[in-house]
Amino acid sequence: MNPIKSICCIGAGYVGGPTMAVIAQKNPQIKVTVVDINEQRIEAWNDEDLDKLPVYEPGLSEVIAEARGRNLFFSTEVNKAIEEAEMIFISVNTPTKTYGIGKGQAADLKFVELCARQIADVAKSDKIVVEKSTLPVRTAESIKRIFDATNGDVKFQILSNPEFLAEGTAIDDLHHADRILIGGDIETAEGNAAIEALVSVYESWIPRERIITTRVWSSELSKLTANAFLAQRISSINAVSALCEKTGADVDEVAHAIGKDSRIGSKFLKSSVGFGGSCFQKDILNLVYLCNHFGLPEVADYWEQVIILNDYQKHRFAKNIIDALFNTVSGKKISFLGWAFKKDTNDTRESAAIYVADELIQDKAQIHVYDPKVSAGQIKSDLLYLWTQRGLSPAEAEDLIDRSVTISSKPEEALSQSHAVAILTEWDEFKDYDWQGIYNNMLKPAFLFDGRNIINKEQLETIGFKVQSIGKG
Numbered sequence: 001m002n003p004i005k006s007i008c009c010i011g012a013g014y015v016g017g018p019t020m021a022v023i024a025q026k027n028p029q030i031k032v033t034v035v036d037i038n039e040q041r042i043e044a045w046n047d048e049d050l051d052k053l054p055v056y057e058p059g060l061s062e063v064i065a066e067a068r069g070r071n072l073f074f075s076t077e078v079n080k081a082i083e084e085a086e087m088i089f090i091s092v093n094t095p096t097k098t099y100g101i102g103k104g105q106a107a108d109l110k111f112v113e114l115c116a117r118q119i120a121d122v123a124k125s126d127k128i129v130v131e132k133s134t135l136p137v138r139t140a141e142s143i144k145r146i147f148d149a150t151n152g153d154v155k156f157q158i159l160s161n162p163e164f165l166a167e168g169t170a171i172d173d174l175h176h177a178d179r180i181l182i183g184g185d186i187e188t189a190e191g192n193a194a195i196e197a198l199v200s201v202y203e204s205w206i207p208r209e210r211i212i213t214t215r216v217w218s219s220e221l222s223k224l225t226a227n228a229f230l231a232q233r234i235s236s237i238n239a240v241s242a243l244c245e246k247t248g249a250d251v252d253e254v255a256h257a258i259g260k261d262s263r264i265g266s267k268f269l270k271s272s273v274g275f276g277g278s279c280f281q282k283d284i285l286n287l288v289y290l291c292n293h294f295g296l297p298e299v300a301d302y303w304e305q306v307i308i309l310n311d312y313q314k315h316r317f318a319k320n321i322i323d324a325l326f327n328t329v330s331g332k333k334i335s336f337l338g339w340a341f342k343k344d345t346n347d348t349r350e351s352a353a354i355y356v357a358d359e360l361i362q363d364k365a366q367i368h369v370y371d372p373k374v375s376a377g378q379i380k381s382d383l384l385y386l387w388t389q390r391g392l393s394p395a396e397a398e399d400l401i402d403r404s405v406t407i408s409s410k411p412e413e414a415l416s417q418s419h420a421v422a423i424l425t426e427w428d429e430f431k432d433y434d435w436q437g438i439y440n441n442m443l444k445p446a447f448l449f450d451g452r453n454i455i456n457k458e459q460l461e462t463i464g465f466k467v468q469s470i471g472k473g
Ligand code: UDX
Pocket: 163, 164, 165, 166, 167, 168, 227, 230, 234, 267, 268, 269, 270, 271, 272, 273, 274, 275, 276, 277, 278, 279, 280, 341, 342, 343
């Protein structure tokens, strides 16, 4: 097969945008067009001002500056890009279903299906279609059925190429990937040729020995399994954090001690207020759904416990705040430092902050939020979504937001005259704040709840703060 000259990616989100930017950067000979139906998003990707890119990722603007307009293009002309491309990545969102069969667990594949139908309708020449979105096992089979039923003249090869980048470190993860996984039809010559075509795209910067090729199903399942294992580690250390708080042990010391065992390893053992992000919960729920579907309820229950523990951790954090503040936060100002689901990203999907805020607001707290990268509009829409899903009317939800949430663009504003500070995201800047000044400006006793264990507890206690960290008795 001739080397690929033209790539299209459907979906210009957190995954599609950065991934295609790096593919274009490292393959100047390939024309890469990223398309999306969201005009605003495409406009933002095309903005002269690189601070306005729709996704915040360290290092991303440099990559965009290098490749955009040379061989990287962002467009809303989906059909044209599909027609032109030899290889099409599907990188659209696959949220958890909120209706019907599988509600609350199964992945909603309507966006993927729409893409597949559009590709089938528009394609006039043979295409390699690459699943980039995380999908349930055997989705490739369904996509193939759509292609075969709609467009008999054109040959389609379907590959699975899951993305393992983490937000906040996406560019580094893409530049120095631990591995690239490509699943395809390894039984046939055409399947192998398609796999090799994609291998050669990555080989521009990733050593061949780090590119793994497998059957499609193994590739699809590996992505779900990798995320389930990662999330499980966090839930495991968070489970231990609860025990640490009861026994006087220190969870960071325990994590350090066990992480020295090379079989366990030290990464992903940071106890926290709970994991968030668009992947972990969604992928585990999806795995749980699949296990139940295939008649494996014990396996489903095993994985579901990872989510149950994560919900417990968020709830425990909110409850600790209420308990410490004399059993009520009604009318009290609680300052939130951070809203993003982790540092170095403006993404808030499934962020623990949303759920902690919700519990405190149910207890009538006044929440004042500061996050260096998340917009006020995003914070409001997160709460609006949660409360309307739960049955409030949009007007009721907006009214509750107006009454209970204040968003500040300056940390001093959010912190002044506050009853308690809660750290929800581990932004580096929080460590260097003038904590003495903050203390002086707070109501006493001044409480601090560190949901990320980033501040020096002893130092802040010396200032006079009543500090509660995760997993420190
Ligand atoms: C994750 C996977 O890491 C990535 O490989 C996959 O492609 C997508 O899902 P992401 O969700 O972007 O990436 O971020 P990640 O760094 O994994 O963090 C997820 C959540 O876990 C965050 O809320 C983070 O704060 C939390 N976390 C992570 C912990 O609480 N403790 C840890 O030790 C690590």
